[in-house]
Amino acid sequence: xxxxTEKHKGKIVEAAxxxxxxxxxxxxxxxxxxxxxxxxxxxxxxxxDAFIIHIxxxxxxxxxxxxxxxxxxxxxxxxxxPERFYLDKSGEPGASNELPHYSYGYKNLYFAxxxxxxxxxxxxxxxxxxxxxxxxxxxxxxELTGIKKEIIELLQNEKKED
Numbered sequence: 017x018x019x020x021t022e023k024h025k026g027k028i029v030e031a032a033x034x035x036x037x038x039x040x041x042x043x044x045x046x047x048x049x050x051x052x053x054x055x056x057x058x059x060x061x062x063x064x065d066a067f068i069i070h071i072x073x074x075x076x077x078x079x080x081x082x083x084x085x086x087x088x089x090x091x092x093x094x095x096x097x098p099e100r101f102y103l104d105k106s107g108e109p110g111a112s113n114e115l116p117h118y119s120y121g122y123k124n125l126y127f128a129x130x131x132x133x134x135x136x137x138x139x140x141x142x143x144x145x146x147x148x149x150x151x152x153x154x155x156x157x158x159e160l161t162g163i164k165k166e167i168i169e170l171l172q173n174e175k176k177e178d
């Protein structure tokens with residue numbers, strides 16, 4: 017079995033969030049994603065530098081000790097102003113998301129494909145959940161009993177399948 021020599025960035029970031037005392041729900045809300053999506057993203061071994069720095073800005077944690085390569089790559093990209101990716105004086109993340117996307121050379125191509133499919137699946141499930149909420153809201157506000165019954169049947173069928 018192939019031994020992993022690289023750091024699992026997701027676990028490091030998750031430990032930092034727990035260490036600072038922030039709730040995952042609050043961090044996910046600030047990131048603009050669902051809590052479950054955050055947990056799934058943190059299971060990934062290799063996270064985008066921009067994502068790590070954005071979380072760093074939210075939880076006020078310095079990852080330069082645990083993940084110095086993230087800041088080195090970002091600083092080398094913005095040599096004229098390396099402080100650009102930190103919080104500005106107002107406390108709001110300014111250009112913290114403007115880091116370039118780095119392509120990662122995964123050793124296992126199947127793992128990379130699995131990560132891509134997993135991301136697509138999560139997006140699809142979140143969209144489905146939003147659509148279902150909209151249908152329920154529509155059925156409740158317009159008193160459309162036919163749609164209400166169909167939605168209730170759909171939900172009951174989903175529970176039976178689980």
